[in-house]
Amino acid sequence: MSSGNYYEETAARLEKALQYCDDTKAVVVGDKTLDAVGDFFKKLFDVGKAVVVADKTTFEIAGKRVADALAAAGIEVETPYVYDVPHMHAEMSLVDMLKPRLAQTDAIPVAVGSGTVNDLCKYTSSLVNRPYMVCGTAASMDGYTSFGASIEYNECKQTFSCPAPRGVLVDMDVVCAAPLKMNAAGFADLIAKIPAGADWIIADLLGTEPIDHVAWRLVQDSLRDWVADPEGIARGDRKALAFLTEGLIMSGLAMQKAKTSRTASGAEHQFSHLWDNQRHTYNGEAPSHGFKVGVGTVATSALYERILGTWTEATFDAAIANADVNFRSWETIEKELEDHFGTTGLYETVKRECRKKYVEPDELKRRLALFRDAWPELKKKLADQLMPAAEIQSVIHKATAPSTPEEIGITRERLQYSYRLAQQLRYRYNVLDWTHDLGQWSAMVDALFLPGGFWAK
Numbered sequence: 001m002s003s004g005n006y007y008e009e010t011a012a013r014l015e016k017a018l019q020y021c022d023d024t025k026a027v028v029v030g031d032k033t034l035d036a037v038g039d040f041f042k043k044l045f046d047v048g049k050a051v052v053v054a055d056k057t058t059f060e061i062a063g064k065r066v067a068d069a070l071a072a073a074g075i076e077v078e079t080p081y082v083y084d085v086p087h088m089h090a091e092m093s094l095v096d097m098l099k100p101r102l103a104q105t106d107a108i109p110v111a112v113g114s115g116t117v118n119d120l121c122k123y124t125s126s127l128v129n130r131p132y133m134v135c136g137t138a139a140s141m142d143g144y145t146s147f148g149a150s151i152e153y154n155e156c157k158q159t160f161s162c163p164a165p166r167g168v169l170v171d172m173d174v175v176c177a178a179p180l181k182m183n184a185a186g187f188a189d190l191i192a193k194i195p196a197g198a199d200w201i202i203a204d205l206l207g208t209e210p211i212d213h214v215a216w217r218l219v220q221d222s223l224r225d226w227v228a229d230p231e232g233i234a235r236g237d238r239k240a241l242a243f244l245t246e247g248l249i250m251s252g253l254a255m256q257k258a259k260t261s262r263t264a265s266g267a268e269h270q271f272s273h274l275w276d277n278q279r280h281t282y283n284g285e286a287p288s289h290g291f292k293v294g295v296g297t298v299a300t301s302a303l304y305e306r307i308l309g310t311w312t313e314a315t316f317d318a319a320i321a322n323a324d325v326n327f328r329s330w331e332t333i334e335k336e337l338e339d340h341f342g343t344t345g346l347y348e349t350v351k352r353e354c355r356k357k358y359v360e361p362d363e364l365k366r367r368l369a370l371f372r373d374a375w376p377e378l379k380k381k382l383a384d385q386l387m388p389a390a391e392i393q394s395v396i397h398k399a400t401a402p403s404t405p406e407e408i409g410i411t412r413e414r415l416q417y418s419y420r421l422a423q424q425l426r427y428r429y430n431v432l433d434w435t436h437d438l439g440q441w442s443a444m445v446d447a448l449f450l451p452g453g454f455w456a457k
């Protein structure tokens with residue numbers, strides 16, 4: 001990337017990505033863009049009526065200005081809906097609060113906020129069959145442009161299917177003034193696409209989830225550039241934050257293109273989902289999505305590093321030879337899931353997901369042979385994709401996001417057990433399944449915690 005006008009570079013890349021998206025029609029990232037929200041709105045919607053949806057903080061920092069700018073452009077602006085809820089997070093009761101307000105009008109919701117407000121507005125708008133747009137206030141996660149909203153329901157964080165916003169407008173003055181820890185969280189969520197890409201490479205080889213090459217390129221082509229300046233994130237540097245914002249928005253657009261979150265999430269996200277579902281808190285609050293994903297990113301990068309430094313074709317041959325002996329029946333797995341997750345809450349979900357990825361010994365042997373035959377090439381591909389674990393840890397740390405489990409209140413012992421539980425959480429094939437399928441769990445994962453291992457104290 002040149003150091004010229006980075007907003008033009010960003011706009012050109014986003015414009016190109018938009019042609020692949022069904023829901024999102026326009027994205028603007030720049031300075032003082034909030035002042036032009038009226039024109040942006042008019043281009044996107046036929047209805048000349050808007051309602052701003054925000055929380056108390058985001059209304060103060062941007063929502064009020066958005067409402068004023070819309071009104072100044074001749075758009076009818078209804079009384080804003082402002083959540084006044086302490087320690088607010090996206091949960092169904094807050095959807096239930098917003099829904100009647102949106103149902104009694106035909107105004108277009110204009111979300112002003114980041115993850116929580118956007119998810120609530122995205123899902124509630126879909127419930128009343130209405131398109132919406134969002135003015136992003138922090139580069140804190142990649143959900144602005146993704147379809148689906150992550151909302152807690154029945155004490156479980158779940159993704160509810162709903163369209164992405166029709167438009168996203170980000171004023172970099174607002175993002176630069178956002179709390180550092182929010183942008184640091186977004187940085188961790190973005191750099192996670194490095195090991196997530198490696199996971200997609202192995203799933204692609206298996207054929208369970210083939211790579212969508214257009215979506216792959218939207219995320220991976222510029223990823224190293226987007227995360228090249230972690231100190232810039234820590235300093236609040238405008239260019240570093242603009243690239244971060246672009247990367248996060250692009251990740252969502254890639255999900256729209258591929259119609260799967262595979263483009264943006266692998267095993268590292270399963271650590272985060274696990275801790276979400278365990279309702280993990282540290283110092284009285286749940287660590288942000290990006291903070292959990294960042295620790296998961298170091299965790300899976302460390303595992304990959306050990307694998308690439310250890311495995312040879314002979315490892316796969318040995319696994320094939322032992323496949324019948326090591327085979328675990330579905331009943332054994334079911335019993336283990338019960339031990340791990342109990343019979344309530346997550347149990348039914350993990351049982352369903354694990355059943356989907358359960359294979360008989362013959363299929364397992366076929367898969368192991370696929371990996372073995374591709375090994376020299378696959379090993380090189382993964383090495384090119386990944387970053388050394390210590391390096392990715394240092395980069396995340398420089399951006400001021402947590403890079404050790406203790407920083408989010410997770411002990412090493414719990415992290416070690418979390419690798420195990422994260423593997424069972426979801427069907428999506430990744431490095432944890434791979435390690436498991438080779439019968440290499442203790443040699444790879446447990447060894448990370450022994451003297452000389454990456455997580456040794």
Ligand SMILES: [Zn+2]
Nearest residue numbers: 142189289293
């Ligand atoms: Zn994420």
